[in-house]
Amino acid sequence: MSKARVATLWLDGCSGCHMSLLDMDERLLELAGKIEMVFSPLVDQKEFPENVDVALVEGAVSSDEDLEKILKVRARSKLLVSLGDCAVTANIPSMRNPFKVKDVLDRAYIENATLNPGAPVDAVPTLRPQARPIHEFVNVDVFVPGCPPSADTIYFVLAEILEGRVPDLGAKTRFGA
Amino acid sequence: MAKRKAMSKQTLVINPVTRIEGHGKVTIQLDEQGKVADARFHVTQIRGFEKLCEGRPFYEMPSLMARICGICPVSHLVASAKACDAILATRIPTTAVKLRTVLNLAQLVQSHALSFFHLSSPDFLLGMDSDPARRNIFGLAEAHPKMARDGVRLRQIGQQIIEKLAGKRIHPAWVVAGGVNEPLAVETRDQILAVLPEALQIATGALDWFKTVLDQFREEIRTFANFPTYFLGLVSPTGELEHYNGFFRVVDSRGNIVADKLDVLNYADIIGEACEPDSYLKSPYYKPRGYPEGIYRVGPLARLNIADRCGTPRADQEWAEFRELDRGAVLSSFYYHYARLIEIIYGIERMEQLLQAPDILSKHVRAFAGTNNPEGIGVTEAPRGTLIHHYKVDDNGLIVWANMIIATGHNNLALNRGVLQVAKHFINGTKIEEGMLNRVEAVVRAFDPCLSCSTHALGQMALQVQLLAPDGEVLDELRR
Ligand code: SF4
Numbered sequence: 001m002s003k004a005r006v007a008t009l010w011l012d013g014c015s016g017c018h019m020s021l022l023d024m025d026e027r028l029l030e031l032a033g034k035i036e037m038v039f040s041p042l043v044d045q046k047e048f049p050e051n052v053d054v055a056l057v058e059g060a061v062s063s064d065e066d067l068e069k070i071l072k073v074r075a076r077s078k079l080l081v082s083l084g085d086c087a088v089t090a091n092i093p094s095m096r097n098p099f100k101v102k103d104v105l106d107r108a109y110i111e112n113a114t115l116n117p118g119a120p121v122d123a124v125p126t127l128r129p130q131a132r133p134i135h136e137f138v139n140v141d142v143f144v145p146g147c148p149p150s151a152d153t154i155y156f157v158l159a160e161i162l163e164g165r166v167p168d169l170g171a172k173t174r175f176g177a
Numbered sequence: 178m179a180k181r182k183a184m185s186k187q188t189l190v191i192n193p194v195t196r197i198e199g200h201g202k203v204t205i206q207l208d209e210q211g212k213v214a215d216a217r218f219h220v221t222q223i224r225g226f227e228k229l230c231e232g233r234p235f236y237e238m239p240s241l242m243a244r245i246c247g248i249c250p251v252s253h254l255v256a257s258a259k260a261c262d263a264i265l266a267t268r269i270p271t272t273a274v275k276l277r278t279v280l281n282l283a284q285l286v287q288s289h290a291l292s293f294f295h296l297s298s299p300d301f302l303l304g305m306d307s308d309p310a311r312r313n314i315f316g317l318a319e320a321h322p323k324m325a326r327d328g329v330r331l332r333q334i335g336q337q338i339i340e341k342l343a344g345k346r347i348h349p350a351w352v353v354a355g356g357v358n359e360p361l362a363v364e365t366r367d368q369i370l371a372v373l374p375e376a377l378q379i380a381t382g383a384l385d386w387f388k389t390v391l392d393q394f395r396e397e398i399r400t401f402a403n404f405p406t407y408f409l410g411l412v413s414p415t416g417e418l419e420h421y422n423g424f425f426r427v428v429d430s431r432g433n434i435v436a437d438k439l440d441v442l443n444y445a446d447i448i449g450e451a452c453e454p455d456s457y458l459k460s461p462y463y464k465p466r467g468y469p470e471g472i473y474r475v476g477p478l479a480r481l482n483i484a485d486r487c488g489t490p491r492a493d494q495e496w497a498e499f500r501e502l503d504r505g506a507v508l509s510s511f512y513y514h515y516a517r518l519i520e521i522i523y524g525i526e527r528m529e530q531l532l533q534a535p536d537i538l539s540k541h542v543r544a545f546a547g548t549n550n551p552e553g554i555g556v557t558e559a560p561r562g563t564l565i566h567h568y569k570v571d572d573n574g575l576i577v578w579a580n581m582i583i584a585t586g587h588n589n590l591a592l593n594r595g596v597l598q599v600a601k602h603f604i605n606g607t608k609i610e611e612g613m614l615n616r617v618e619a620v621v622r623a624f625d626p627c628l629s630c631s632t633h634a635l636g637q638m639a640l641q642v643q644l645l646a647p648d649g650e651v652l653d654e655l656r657r
Contacts, residue, residue, distance in 0.1 A: 012224060016247020016347045022295070023346055025333045029325060032315045042295065044309040044615075062224070092244045095229040104225040112227060112580045113459065114449035115468050148247060148347050 004053045004162055007039035008083075009073055011066040012093040012131055013059025015041075016148040017084035021056070023151035034162055052077040054161055056154075060090040061132050065125035074138035079161060082133070082140045083154070085147040085175055092147075093131035101127045142167060146177040153177075189604070191614055203617055205600045213604050216597040218589075218621065219458075227579045235264050235548070235574050236354050242566065243348050245581075248291065251284035251339060252559035252584075254352045255421070256566040259555025261354030264570055266549035272539040273356030275531050278421040279369075280342050280352065281557065282524040282531075285420060286376065287335025288560035289477070289517040289524075292625040293383070294328020297514060300619050301390060305397070306612035327379045331521070334376045338528070341365050356543035366532050377491075377525045384495065384518040394511060400602040401620045402510035402595025405430030407463050407473035408482040409448075409587065411441070411558050416485035418492075418523055420558035426483045427463065427473070431505035434483075436465075441556035444565055448582060460589045461582055472594065475562025475587040476624070477516035482506040487519070489526035495519045510595055513623045548574035559584045561625055585626040595620045 010018060018041065022028065038052060039045045048069070055077035061067050074080055085091035096104050104127070105119035134140055144157055144167075153173045160167035189205035206215040226245055233241060242257040243250040255277050262269050299312045302321050311319075318325035336346045342361065343349030351357050391398070407430070411423035425439035425447065439447060449464045449471070463471030473479075481487075487496045499519060502512065531537060548570060555566045562584030569578040599620045603613040 014244050014247040014250075016244070016250065019247040019347055022291070022332070023336055025329055026326070029315075029318050029329060032318055037313070037315055043313040043315070092229075092241070093224060095241075096225040099225070099228050099231070104228040107228040107578075108225070109452045109459070111578075112450065113452050114464075115451035115462075116453065118452055118454065147244070151346075 003034060003036040005038045005049070005051060006035045006158075007037070007048065007052045007055045007073070007077065008041070009039070009048070009055060009057045009069065010041055011057065011059030011069065011087070011134075012062035013084065013086040014092070015058070017058035017086070017146075018042075020084075020146075020148035020151050021154050024155050025151070027151075027155055031158065035158075048072055048076060050076050054079045054081065054158075056081045056083045057087055057134060058083050059086045060093040061128070061134060061137055062093050063125040063127050067128070067137060070134055070138055079141045080134075080138065081142045081144060081157065081161075082135060083144050084149055085145055087134050088143050088145050089175070090131045090133045097130045101129055142169075144169060144173065145175045146173040147175070149173050149177065189600075191617060203596055203600075203621070205596075205604065205617070207604075211605060213597070213601045216593070216600040216617075218593050218596050227581060230568075230576050230579050233576050235261055235553075235568060235570050235576055238566075238568065238576065239352055239354065240348070240350055242581075245583075247347050249284055249288050249559050249561070250348050251280055251343075251352075252557060252564050253566070254349070255281050256555040256557045256559075256564045258352045258354055259557065260553040260566040260568050261555070262544075263553030263555065264548060264550050264568065264574070265355055265544070265546040267355060267544045267546040269356045269544050270539070270541045272360070272536055273542045273544075274421065275534070275537055276342065276357050276361060276542060277352060279528050279531050279537075280339060281420055282528050283335050283338035283342070285335075285524045285560050286380075286521050287332045287339070289521045290328055290332040290335060292560075292622075293514060293517055293521075294324065294331065296625075297619070297622050298324060298328065300615070300622070301387075301394075305615050305619060309611060309615070312615075324383075327383065331376060331379045331383075334372050337372070338369050341369055353543065355545055358543060360540045360542045361538055363538060366537065370529065370532055373525050373529050377522065380518060380521040380525060381491065384515075384522065387515060387518060391515075396602075397616065397619070398509045398511045400599050401623055402591055402598060403508050404594065404598065405508060406591050407435070407466070407471065408479035408506055409463065409473045409475055410480045410483050410563050411556065412484050413488070414438075417488035418480055418484045418486075418520075423558075425563075428483050428506055430508060432482065433505070441565075442554050444554065444556065444567075444582070448565075448587075450582065450586075458589050459586055460593075461587050462590065469590055472590040473587065474510070474591045475584055476513065476560075477520045478507060478510065478513045479562065480558065481516045481519060487523045489523050489530065492519055492523035492526055495522060510591070510620065510623045513625065517625070548572065561585055562587050585624070588624050588626065592621065592624050592626065595624070 037043050038049050055073050082088045109119040110117045157167045191203040202219050204217050208214040239254050239257040242253045245253050295314045299317050303312050340346045343351035409427045411419045412426045413419040413423050427436040429435050447464050448461050451460045451468050462468045463473045487493050552569050557564050565582040567580045571577050599617050603616050
C-alpha cells in the first residue's frame with residue numbers, strides 16, 4: 001500500500017497544536033510507516049506539493065500570506081483538517097480584532113521601541129483587518145477543537161482518516177480542551 | 178540608469194527556513210562578482226499580544242500569554258505569573274517558587290530535546306548535504322532508530338513531568354498569580370523521581386556521542402556565528418546557572434564580567450529595542466554600548482558563558498570541559514547545541530535536588546491578594562534565553578499596557594550577523610547548491626529561534642532562495 005501523503009501547516013497559531021501532534025511520541029514513529037510527511041515545519045520541503053491526501057492546518061488566517069497559503073493548501077489537498085481552536089474559531093488571534101491594525105503595530109513598533117520606531121514594511125506580509133477562522137475562506141472537511149487538541153485526539157483523527165473514515169469527535173474533545 | 182543595471186548585483190532568498198520553530202526567511206545580497214555582500218533574516222508574522230491583552234483582567238494573563246507559544250508555554254506562564262505576583266505585591270510561598278522552578282526545568286529539557294534531536298540532529302547524523310527529502314526526524318528514525326527513539330523519549334519525559342505537575346502538557350492552568358493552585362502529591366513526586374535516571378542516561382549518552390563528532394564540523398564551528406558579542410542572562414546570587422530567579426549578568430567576548438547583580442526590574446536601563454523595516458522581529462541591544470555595537474547573545478551558550486558554574490555535579494564537570502573550548506567566552510554559535518545538552522543534564526539533576534527536599538510537598542503553595550501595584554515585571558530564563566514580561570494595570574486590575582522581550586529577539590542581531598558569516602563562507606554566487614543553503618539554515622537552527630515566540634508581536638519566518646537583479650528582476654530561484 002502506498003503511504004498517505006500528509007502535510008501540516010502553521011498559520012496564525014502558537015505551534016501548540018503542532019507540539020500536541022509531536023506529543024503522540026512513539027506513535028509518531030509508528031505512523032511514519034503509514035504516512036509520508038510531504039510538507040511540515042518539521043521537514044525540509046519548501047513548497048506545498050500537489051496531491052496531498054490530508055492537510056492538518058493550525059492557526060487562524062491573519063495576514064495576506066496566510067490567505068494565499070490556505071487557498072493553495074485547499075486546492076492541493078483532498079482532505080483539509082482544521083486543527084485546534086485557532087483554526088476553528090480564530091480563538092486567541094481574534095482577540096486583536098477589536099483593535100485597529102495600526103494600533104496593534106504602533107504598540108509594538110512605536111510605543112515599545114527605543115530606536116528607529118516604525119512598523120516594518122519591507123519583506124513582510126501585511127496584516128488583514130481581522131484574524132478569522134479557516135472555514136470562512138475555504139471548505140473544511142474535519143474540525144478538531146481544543147487548545148490544543150490532545151495527542152490522543154490527533155492520533156484518533158489521523159488513524160480514522162487513514163482507515164478511510166471521517167472521525168466522529170463528539171466525545172473526544174471540546175473547545176478549550 | 179544604464180550604469181546601475183550594468184553592475185548586476187543579485188539577491189538570494191531562502192523561504193521558508195525549515196526545521197525551525199516558526200516561519201522565517203533569509204535574503205542574501207550578492208555583489209557584481211557573485212560574492213556575498215549582505216544577508217538578512219526576516220521574521221514574517223505579527224500576532225499582537227502586546228495589544229490584544231489590553232482590557233483583560235491581569236489574573237488571566239498567565240493562561241493567555243502561554244498561548245504566545247506552544248513550544249515553551251511554561252516560560253510565558255512563569256514569566257507572566259511573576260509579573261502578576263508583582264502586581265499583587267506579595268511574596269509567594271517558597272514551595273511555589275520551587276514547584277514553578279521544577280516545571281520550568283521540565284520544559285527546558287523537552288524543548289532542548291526537540292531542538293537537538295528532532296530538528297538539528299538530522300544535519301549531524303544524515304549530513305548537511307544529505308537528501309533534503311529524508312533529512313528530518315522520520316528519515317532519522319529509519320537510518321538511526323536509536324537516536325530518534327532517544328529524542329522522542331527524552332522530550333516525552335519532559336512533557337510528562339509537566340503533565341504530572343500541571344495537569345496538561347501544553348497550556349496547563351496550574352501556575353497562577355500568587356503561586357500554583359495545587360500542592361504536589363507524594364505519589365506524583367515519586368513518579369517523577371523514578372523517570373529522571375533514564376532521562377539522565379539519554380542526555381549523557383547524547384552528549385558523549387556529540388563530543389565525538391564535533392571534529393567533523395570544524396568548518397561549521399569556525400563559521401556559524403562565531404564572532405565576539407556580549408552575553409546576557411540570569412545568574413543566581415552565588416553565580417550559578419539560574420532559570421527562574423536571579424540577577425542579570427553581562428559578560429564580554431573575553432569572558433570578563435561587565436555588569437553584574439543588576440535587578441531585573443531595571444531591564445529597560447540595559448536593554449534597548451530597535452526596529453528594522455524588514456522584519457517583524459525587533460532587535461534588542463545592550464544599551465550602554467549603543468546600536469548595533471551592543472550586540473549580545475542569550476540562551477544556553479550565553480548562560481554557560483556568564484555563570485561561574487552550574488551547581489549540579491555532572492553538569493559542573495561538563496561545564497568545566499566546555500569552557501576550555503575557548504580562552505574567554507565560547508564564541509561559536511555551533512556550540513549552542515553542545516550547551517543545550519549540558520543544560521539538559523543540569524535540568525534533570527536540579528529537578529532531582531528540588532524534588533528530594535521535603536518542603537516541596539508543603540500544602541502552602543499560593544498567596545492571595547488584590548491589585549496592590551499598578552505595574553509588574555516578571556523575568557525568567559526560557560529555553561532560548563531571557564524572557565521579560567512587563568504589564569501595567571488600572572485600579573480594577575485591567576491591563577492597560579504590556580511589553581514583552583522574548584528570547585529569540587535578543588539574538589536577532591547575532592542571528593543576522595551569523596547568517597551573513599555563513600553565507601559569505603559557503604555561498605559563491607555562480608551556482609546555488611542545496612547543501613550550502615542548508616548551512617545557512619543550520620546556523621539559524623543553532624540559535625533554535627522560536628518564531629512562535631518571536632511572533633508574539635512579531636512575525637513568522639520562512640526560506641526560499643532567489644537571485645535578484647538590482648532592479649528586483651528574479652534571475653534564478655531555488656525552492657525545495
Ligand atoms: S488552538 Fe491553542 S494550542 Fe493551538 S495554536 Fe491556537 S493557541 Fe496554540
